Amino acid sequence: MIQLQGVNKVYELGGEKIYALDNVSLEIAPGEFVAVMGPSGSGKSTLANVIGGLDSPDSGQITVGDQEITKIRDKALSTYRNKKVGFVFQTFNLHSGYTALENVMIPLVFAGVRLGKRKKKAQACLQAVGLGDRMKHKPGQLSGGQRQRVSIARALANDPEIIIADEPTGNLDTKKGREIIDLLKKLNVEQGVILIAITHDSEIARQAGRIINIKDGRVS
Amino acid sequence: MHIFDYIRTGLKNLWRQKLRSSLTIVAVVIGAISVIVMVSLVIGAKSVFMQQLEAMGALTQVTVTGSSEVEESGSNGPFGFMEASNNEGEGAELNDEVVEKLKGISHVQDVSPAASVWGFQSARLDGSDKKYSAMLVGYKPTPAFEQSIIAGRNLEPGEIAKIVIGGGLLDSFGYEDNPSDILGQKVVFKTNKGYTGYGVDLPKPPAGGDQEQYWEDMNDKTYDIEAEIVGVMSPGPGDQQNFITMAWAKQILTNKFWKGQGGESGYKSEPQYELDIYNQIKEKGYGSIMVKVDSTDNVEQVASDIEEMDLGASTAKDFLDELTKLLNILGVILGAIGAVSLAVATIGIVNTMVMAIYERTREIGVMRACGASRGVVRKLFTLEAALLGLLGGLMGVAVSYGLATVGNYYGNQYLLDQGMSFSNIISLPWWLLLGIIGFTTLVGLLAGLYPAWRASRLDPVEALRRE
Numbered sequence: 149m150i151q152l153q154g155v156n157k158v159y160e161l162g163g164e165k166i167y168a169l170d171n172v173s174l175e176i177a178p179g180e181f182v183a184v185m186g187p188s189g190s191g192k193s194t195l196a197n198v199i200g201g202l203d204s205p206d207s208g209q210i211t212v213g214d215q216e217i218t219k220i221r222d223k224a225l226s227t228y229r230n231k232k233v234g235f236v237f238q239t240f241n242l243h244s245g246y247t248a249l250e251n252v253m254i255p256l257v258f259a260g261v262r263l264g265k266r267k268k269k270a271q272a273c274l275q276a277v278g279l280g281d282r283m284k285h286k287p288g289q290l291s292g293g294q295r296q297r298v299s300i301a302r303a304l305a306n307d308p309e310i311i312i313a314d315e316p317t318g319n320l321d322t323k324k325g326r327e328i329i330d331l332l333k334k335l336n337v338e339q340g341v342i343l344i345a346i347t348h349d350s351e352i353a354r355q356a357g358r359i360i361n362i363k364d365g366r367v368s
Numbered sequence: 369m370h371i372f373d374y375i376r377t378g379l380k381n382l383w384r385q386k387l388r389s390s391l392t393i394v395a396v397v398i399g400a401i402s403v404i405v406m407v408s409l410v411i412g413a414k415s416v417f418m419q420q421l422e423a424m425g426a427l428t429q430v431t432v433t434g435s436s437e438v439e440e441s442g443s444n445g446p447f448g449f450m451e452a453s454n455n456e457g458e459g460a461e462l463n464d465e466v467v468e469k470l471k472g473i474s475h476v477q478d479v480s481p482a483a484s485v486w487g488f489q490s491a492r493l494d495g496s497d498k499k500y501s502a503m504l505v506g507y508k509p510t511p512a513f514e515q516s517i518i519a520g521r522n523l524e525p526g527e528i529a530k531i532v533i534g535g536g537l538l539d540s541f542g543y544e545d546n547p548s549d550i551l552g553q554k555v556v557f558k559t560n561k562g563y564t565g566y567g568v569d570l571p572k573p574p575a576g577g578d579q580e581q582y583w584e585d586m587n588d589k590t591y592d593i594e595a596e597i598v599g600v601m602s603p604g605p606g607d608q609q610n611f612i613t614m615a616w617a618k619q620i621l622t623n624k625f626w627k628g629q630g631g632e633s634g635y636k637s638e639p640q641y642e643l644d645i646y647n648q649i650k651e652k653g654y655g656s657i658m659v660k661v662d663s664t665d666n667v668e669q670v671a672s673d674i675e676e677m678d679l680g681a682s683t684a685k686d687f688l689d690e691l692t693k694l695l696n697i698l699g700v701i702l703g704a705i706g707a708v709s710l711a712v713a714t715i716g717i718v719n720t721m722v723m724a725i726y727e728r729t730r731e732i733g734v735m736r737a738c739g740a741s742r743g744v745v746r747k748l749f750t751l752e753a754a755l756l757g758l759l760g761g762l763m764g765v766a767v768s769y770g771l772a773t774v775g776n777y778y779g780n781q782y783l784l785d786q787g788m789s790f791s792n793i794i795s796l797p798w799w800l801l802l803g804i805i806g807f808t809t810l811v812g813l814l815a816g817l818y819p820a821w822r823a824s825r826l827d828p829v830e831a832l833r834r835e
């Protein structure tokens with residue numbers, strides 16, 4: 149259960165105030181799949197980031213489960229990101245020097261999981277995204293779709309409650325994009341993970357249980 | 369996150385930037401080597417001197433000179449006793465009475481007078497024509513004053529026409545590689561003109577006749593004095609000296625002359641000549657007196673007791689103090705050079721880390737998104753910098769160790785060629801090596817603090833947006 153209450157994020161540029169988030173209040177139920185849509189610069193990423201604990205709002209409350217993440221400090225917030233949230237980015241953000249397996253192990257390292265267990269868990273995650281045969285490959289040796297699967301596996305590593313996907317198909321062709329969405333949706337359905345997907349593609353948005361429209365930082 | 373994972377991640381990141389990391393490490397290695405070389409040189413030099421002094425027995429010896437005012441204490445160094453001072457008349461006379469008095473001082477083991485033997489113009493090996501100059505010192509060769517010997521034996525008190533030669537003469541005679549072969553051979557000293565000491569059978573001046581011719585002949589005459597080599601001293605500082613017994617030195621330094629008696633004008637009788645002697649030592653005293661003290665701890669006390677007797681006393685400590693001062697200055701200068709190179713290495717580490725953080729901004733964003741706190745990011749980069757220092761220190765120690773081994777190998781060979789017995793001039797004590805590794809690691813860690821702090825303050829959202 150995610151609750152936002154009067155969340156604001158304001159940027160001041162040359163005396164002009166830009167509301168990335170303008171008094172946003174909303175709720176997302178456990179196991180929900182919501183699509184976030186809106187024009188460029190409307191505050192979609194900002195919304196996703198404050199929910200994911202990567203960014204902090206200027207005011208307002210965000211509660212995830214029984215934790216008010218707008219009140220906790222960096223260390224606890226980092227633990228929240230590590231254990232409860234999985235990020236999937238448009239540009240994959242994989243570590244180019246690491247193999248797929250090593251990339252998936254990153255959140256497990258920060259979680260303090262021991263090497264042996266870490267490897268097993270990462271292998272399981274890669275298998276879950278259909279990359280059981282690409283574990284030793286580095287991102288440069290994988291296709292775009294495969295790379296995004298690796299990043300999904302990484303997001304899954306610590307069995308999160310929320311997956312935040314910021315335009316996960318933005319860098320993929322339609323067919324590959326569809327596959328990624330299908331994969332994410334499958335995780336949402338089978339594992340009950342909250343899926344928050346930012347997208348410009350109404351075809352994808354239609355698959356979501358709910359669409360959150362945002363414009364100039366305001367949720368309508 | 370476990371410490372092992374920090375290290376693994378740090379090493380992985382350094383490995384990813386092999387060239388840059390190794391260049392940075394090279395700077396640390398150079399810094400570490402220079403500090404190690406500097407410190408070990410100072411330590412090594414000190415221990416070599418100590419070994420030498422110990423071997424010579426100089427550390428438990430006090431050299432007594434005529435008067436405390438005459439000679440500045442310590443100016444002769446620990447080897448002063450060998451350059452038996454030739455001060456004539458000045459200060460208190462060093463005679464047997466003084467020797468006896470010195471024997472009475474507590475902690476004094478033994479006392480031996482020493483006298484430089486002048487009067488010879490050259491020395492050659494019997495059977496050869498090559499002449500060399502040789503310094504000759506007479507002393508009392510009791511067990512307390514035993515010299516360290518590489519061949520043969522020490523002198524026995526009272527031995528006449530026997531000599532223990534030093535490394536200088538050994539080299540000159542060409543026996544430096546086989547010192548034992550020179551034993552039993554004879555050194556032939558050529559006396560100055562007009563010498564009338566040991567070995568001279570002074571003819572009686574002719575009764576009447578050409579007395580002038582007689583004196584002229586006498587004044588022009590030189591003699592050859594032979595001395596059998598019974599021992600060869602260990603080489604080292606002061607090996608220009610050659611030793612004979614005080615008994616023989618006294619004989620050499622005793623001039624004979626015919627003294628005219630009677631010959632009163634009233635009688636027509638010839639003047640009566642009587643052989644008289646002039647004992648230089650008896651008249652002028654010994655050049656110096658060596659005092660052997662029972663232990664190094666008491667040397668100071670004995671020296672001050674001697675000075676209270678209005679005599680000059682110099683000990684190896686004076687020399688050692690000078691040496692220590694010199695070595696400390698050297699250490700500071702060399703240490704400063706090492707510090708500068710380590711400072712350069714530190715700047716290198718800071719630079720490397722700042723560059724790494726700039727390049728890896730996006731990666732830092734990913735780490736943060738994956739659950740790394742600011743603290744974790746800070747620790748990761750600090751550790752990476754510390755690893756640069758650690759690796760540099762380890763390699764610096766390894767290279768220094770190699771250099772020292774090679775250096776000692778050649779150094780030992782050189783010293784062996786010189787006939788010196790001590791070995792391993794370059795000493796690398798474990799505390800120095802461990803200290804250097806610890807120090808470079810600390811330097812790396814400190815150099816990493818600021819870049820790591822900057823890395824931890826990066827805004828994750830902006831870091832992820834970075835191209």
Ligand SMILES: Nc1ncnc2c1ncn2[C@@H]1O[C@H](COP(=O)(O)OP(=O)(O)OP(=O)(O)O)[C@@H](O)[C@H]1O
Pocket residue numbers: 159160161166167168186187188189190191192193194195
């Ligand atoms: N660091 C910043 N400084 C100033 N303004 C910012 C900053 N970050 C975001 N903004 C502004 O906040 C608003 C929302 O940005 P956000 O990235 O959330 O938009 P978005 O909806 O994700 O856009 P897009 O679809 O292009 O990704 C934008 O107008 C943007 O210019």
Ligand SMILES: [Mg+2]
Pocket residue numbers: 192193194314
């Ligand atoms: Mg966006």
